[in-house]
Amino acid sequence: TRRITVRDIAAAKERGEKWPMLTAYDATTASVFDEAGIPVMLVGDSAGNCHLGYETTVPVTLDEMTMLSAAVVRGTSRALIVADLPFGSYQEGPVQALRSATRLVKEAGVGAVKLEGGERSHRQIELLVESGIPVMAHIGLTPQSVNAMGYRVQGRGEEAAQQLLRDAKAVQDAGAFAVVLELVPAELAGEVTRVLQIPTVGIGAGAATDAQVLVWTDMLGLTGGRVPKFVKQYADLRAVMRGAAEAFAEDVVSGTFPEESHSVH
Numbered sequence: 001t002r003r004i005t006v007r008d009i010a011a012a013k014e015r016g017e018k019w020p021m022l023t024a025y026d027a028t029t030a031s032v033f034d035e036a037g038i039p040v041m042l043v044g045d046s047a048g049n050c051h052l053g054y055e056t057t058v059p060v061t062l063d064e065m066t067m068l069s070a071a072v073v074r075g076t077s078r079a080l081i082v083a084d085l086p087f088g089s090y091q092e093g094p095v096q097a098l099r100s101a102t103r104l105v106k107e108a109g110v111g112a113v114k115l116e117g118g119e120r121s122h123r124q125i126e127l128l129v130e131s132g133i134p135v136m137a138h139i140g141l142t143p144q145s146v147n148a149m150g151y152r153v154q155g156r157g158e159e160a161a162q163q164l165l166r167d168a169k170a171v172q173d174a175g176a177f178a179v180v181l182e183l184v185p186a187e188l189a190g191e192v193t194r195v196l197q198i199p200t201v202g203i204g205a206g207a208a209t210d211a212q213v214l215v216w217t218d219m220l221g222l223t224g225g226r227v228p229k230f231v232k233q234y235a236d237l238r239a240v241m242r243g244a245a246e247a248f249a250e251d252v253v254s255g256t257f258p259e260e261s262h263s264v265h
């Protein structure tokens with residue numbers, strides 16, 4: 001079996017096929033999703049809040065993204081692995097973006113990178129694509145800008161909608177192979193999806209996008225505390241893991257574990 005490539009992703013849009021994407025931050029979890037047939041995995045900088053214990057994605061470093069991405073690549077054999085360029089690793093300009101993306105491709109072995117911003121990031125996207133690195137863009141809510149924009153629905157109102165459409169066209173023209181639309185009204189996401197030739201990947205963007213992405217710890221119920229309204233929870237891993245840890249603790253305290261069958265002589 002060979003890995004899925006960005007060419008397969010383009011072919012899926014031509015055939016009108018929808019596809020799923022999940023985040024992954026470690027080899028073990030990624031191997032489960034690979035076995036499940038998830039075709040595209042994102043080593044998101046959501047690792048900041050979902051895996052590394054930061055408050056936001058802002059503090060995540062390129063070193064951290066490289067380490068996590070390498071683990072996800074090692075844990076998978078079929079999925080296309082996309083790695084986020086973290087905040088501060090591409091905003092200085094195209095050359096910095098290329099240097100950062102090159103590390104993720106060479107050291108971690110990812111097949112593509114993702115970066116935030118539409119018109120404002122088009123020069124970065126152009127140079128990466130020219131250099132042979134496939135780019136997934138990310139517009140709408142861009143969490144690396146939380147200090148400027150907060151976590152609010154984007155693209156509401158005529159002016160904001162027009163800006164989102166310009167951003168979508170800008171990343172397509174720059175050569176992006178796909179674009180994430182985060183937290184935008186479903187109708188607007190549908191319009192962007194109809195207008196673009198490249199696939200749209202929605203998160204909190206309704207049902208009309210070509211693909212859907214969820215953060216795996218939200219999707220499987222591992223995240224502590226509240227999860228966004230757009231998440232569908234497919235399991236309650238937090239309850240499963242907590243129950244198992246409590247049972248183990250009880251068994252040890254009461255002397256019920258280990259049993260004879262767990263012992264060697």
Ligand code: KIV
Pocket residue numbers: 023042043044045046047084138180203213214215
């Ligand atoms: O970091 C991330 O998980 C993401 C997705 C939510 C698209 O950027």
Ligand code: NA
Pocket residue numbers: 044045046057084
């Ligand atoms: Na991200």
